Amino acid sequence: MMAVPPFVSVITDSSLAETGDIGTLQINLGRMCNLSCKHCHLGAGPKRREMMTGDAVDACLELLRKHAFETVDITGGSPEMHPAFKRLVSAARPLCENLIVRSNLTLLLEPGYDDLPEFFARLSVEICASLPHYTKTVDKTRGDNVFARSIAALLKLNSLGYGRGCLSLNLVFNPGGAFLPPSQASLEREYRDVLKRDYGVVFDGLLTITNNPLGRFGDFLERSGNMESYMEKLYNAFNPATLPGMMCRSQISVGPDGSLYDCDFNQAAELPIAGATIFNADSALDPRKIRFGQHCYACTAGQGSSCGGAIKT
Numbered sequence: 573m574m575a576v577p578p579f580v581s582v583i584t585d586s587s588l589a590e591t592g593d594i595g596t597l598q599i600n601l602g603r604m605c606n607l608s609c610k611h612c613h614l615g616a617g618p619k620r621r622e623m624m625t626g627d628a629v630d631a632c633l634e635l636l637r638k639h640a641f642e643t644v645d646i647t648g649g650s651p652e653m654h655p656a657f658k659r660l661v662s663a664a665r666p667l668c669e670n671l672i673v674r675s676n677l678t679l680l681l682e683p684g685y686d687d688l689p690e691f692f693a694r695l696s697v698e699i700c701a702s703l704p705h706y707t708k709t710v711d712k713t714r715g716d717n718v719f720a721r722s723i724a725a726l727l728k729l730n731s732l733g734y735g736r737g738c739l740s741l742n743l744v745f746n747p748g749g750a751f752l753p754p755s756q757a758s759l760e761r762e763y764r765d766v767l768k769r770d771y772g773v774v775f776d777g778l779l780t781i782t783n784n785p786l787g788r789f790g791d792f793l794e795r796s797g798n799m800e801s802y803m804e805k806l807y808n809a810f811n812p813a814t815l816p817g818m819m820c821r822s823q824i825s826v827g828p829d830g831s832l833y834d835c836d837f838n839q840a841a842e843l844p845i846a847g848a849t850i851f852n853a854d855s856a857l858d859p860r861k862i863r864f865g866q867h868c869y870a871c872t873a874g875q876g877s878s879c880g881g882a883i884k885t
């Protein structure tokens with residue numbers, strides 16, 4: 573096996589190792605989730621209890637009032653399970669242009685959450701819904717019956733106008749193992765054809781995300797002895813053209829305890845932005861050095877990867 577060089581050594585233009593204009597505030601409300609997917613970089617699941625405090629939720633809203641963020645991106649775990657979820661979404665909606673909620677779809681059918689599709693539609697919330705494949709193979713990585721429940725939730729969202737041009741519905745693909753995603757554009761065509769033909773489901777776009785070697789997926793790589801070969805695969809596919817579009821250059825990410833990070837992956841890697849929290853966030857909005865690690869090769873391999881899918885180069 574070859575030694576993969578430190579990620580910082582492949583960034584030859586130092587300006588790309590710094591943040592630019594921060595346009596996105598990503599808020600991770602907690603690690604609790606009704607699923608326990610094998611590829612989860614955060615190791616989220618039903619037994620996780622970390623949740624953002626009410627004070628930190630208030631501080632996120634305060635920051636949104638003070639600073640003009642174009643996009644607010646609410647994630648988890650299942651962010652919908654946080655008790656302040658609806659309060660946060662309702663208050664944040666008028667404070668940004670786009671408000672994205674990352675949903676695993678299945679929760680939207682469960683008692684106590686089944687009014688959320690209408691709630692999202694009323695507020696024109698953009699939904700990024702994980703659906704790691706267009707067939708039942710999804711159940712292998714996410715659990716029994718998850719695919720069928722995801723399709724039922726998508727049909728409900730379609731019935732409210734999602735994916736039909738006015739309310740935005742994007743699907744998220746993750747590979748089912750230690751390999752890179754295929755071309756986002758061609759996979760999107762496959763998803764579109766099969767989901768329409770077999771289930772009558774429509775959506776706006778497909779976002780492909782490379783599995784990051786952290787959390788539950790990182791544990792799987794270690795256990796199966798595949799960590800080194802996966803890192804080598806990412807390194808061999810390193811594409812310098814993706815560096816300007818790394819999402820950490822234009823966002824900050826708030827963790828459940830109010831710590832600030834460059835991105836959700838750095839939350840999993842426990843690499844916070846030094847000296848700033850959501851209660852004291854101003855300095856994190858100024859240009860600063862990004863905290864990179866070896867996991868960053870997942871963002872820069874092949875077509876690149878971010879919470880917005882492949883990176884435009």
Ligand code: SF4
Binds near residue numbers: 609676
């Ligand atoms: S990948 Fe998403 S849906 Fe799956 S366990 Fe993690 S947070 Fe939950």
Ligand code: SF4
Binds near residue numbers: 821834835837862865
């Ligand atoms: S993992 Fe985070 S810090 Fe590293 S390149 Fe990706 S977005 Fe940037």
